[in-house]
Amino acid sequence: MMYRTIGEVAAAVGVSPQTLRVWESQGLLVPDRSSGGQRRYTDDHLARAMRIADLRRRHGWNPAAIRTSLAGEPAAEGGRRQWDNGSIRNARRASGLTLKELAGMIGVSSAYLGALERGDSGVSTRLIMRIADALLVPPSALATFRARDTMVVRQDERARGLFEGGVVWEELTLPGSGMECSLLTVPPGEASGGAYARPGESFAFVMSGRLRFVLPGDEEVIVAEGDSITLPSHTSFAWDNPGSEPARALWVEQLGVGAWEQARAANIVRSPDGAGS
Incomplete structure (x- = not known):
């Protein structure tokens, strides 16, 4: 498993390392630790950090409200959704394509595409571009605009x-x-x-x-x-x-x-x- 440093996660999320330390003290985001005590963040930690930052920016919620919203998502293994996966399913259905039809167009199995739509699998940049092209939409059409x-x-x-x-x-x-x-x-x-x-x-x-x-x-x-x-x-x-x-x-x-x-x-x-x- 590959781990990320606190600086790398902070840069990806758009916050300071100190903010991540505060979230840890509040029990919102608890990273793994190396034998030497260094913080180590997985992709799941990064996904959860993105979720926390999104809740703060969109709603201005305090830590208690965020904890309530994230209830059921383990602090060390936060949201696994690598993309707004529901938007892919919605876009496919809106375009009148079945799971099998879109999977064939982008060169993956129906099972894999189904897992992606459910949020059980991550997605690469290359694949999201293929999906957007198959649906004849700009890639950002699959995102949620705020x-x-x-x-x-x-x-x-x-x-x-x-x-x-x-x-x-x-x-x-x-x-x-x-x-x-x-x-x-x-x-x-x-x-x-x-x-x-x-x-x-x-x-x-x-x-x-x-x-x-x-x-x-x-x-x-x-x-x-x-x-x-x-x-x-x-x-x-x-x-x-x-x-x-x-x-x-x-x-x-x-x-x-x-x-x-x-x-x-x-x-x-x-x-x-x-x-x-």
Whole structure:
């Protein structure tokens, strides 16, 4: 099992290490300990930390209210839901596809897709892109948007997705935009889950750490802090973090004309109250 440091979890969740220590003292998030007493966080701890941060940001709840909401979720093995899995099931049904049909389109078994929809399995970036493409919707259409403004997304309103290995995507734009702007956080050693391609151009600016991109012909490109990369449309690529610290990147993807029409027509886009927008 791979463990994460308190600094890595704090960076992924968007809080300070001191905040995680406070949550521990309040019994909200209890990490494992090494023989030397060092805090060690699993993917389950990271998922629970994301859940706690979400409850605080959305509702402003105090520790007692959060504990009540999380009742039944073990403090050391918090929410296993790697993504807002219910949105995948809702989007599939809204598109009129059966479990078997969508599984065949994205190249996985019906059993695996069913486990993913129930929240029993994590999802990689590569797979979520395949699902979005099969449903003919932007990837962020599968997230839950919290922003109420029509133009501004506040820091505490970002739609977030937690992927396998603790990879975090935070949406910086609202549904309907012609481009998707996201903040990507990749823990050391984690990756996209394989190669994938996007219909439009993709742009990444590495804010901290570094990312390695694997392009056609097994060409490898290291994009370090302060560097950027532009990936042409329909180019197959994979990425990973080869460093020892989390990598954070601003990610911009160009969407085609009418990319949101299918999502809206199928009532897929989710608002803060869970209703379609």
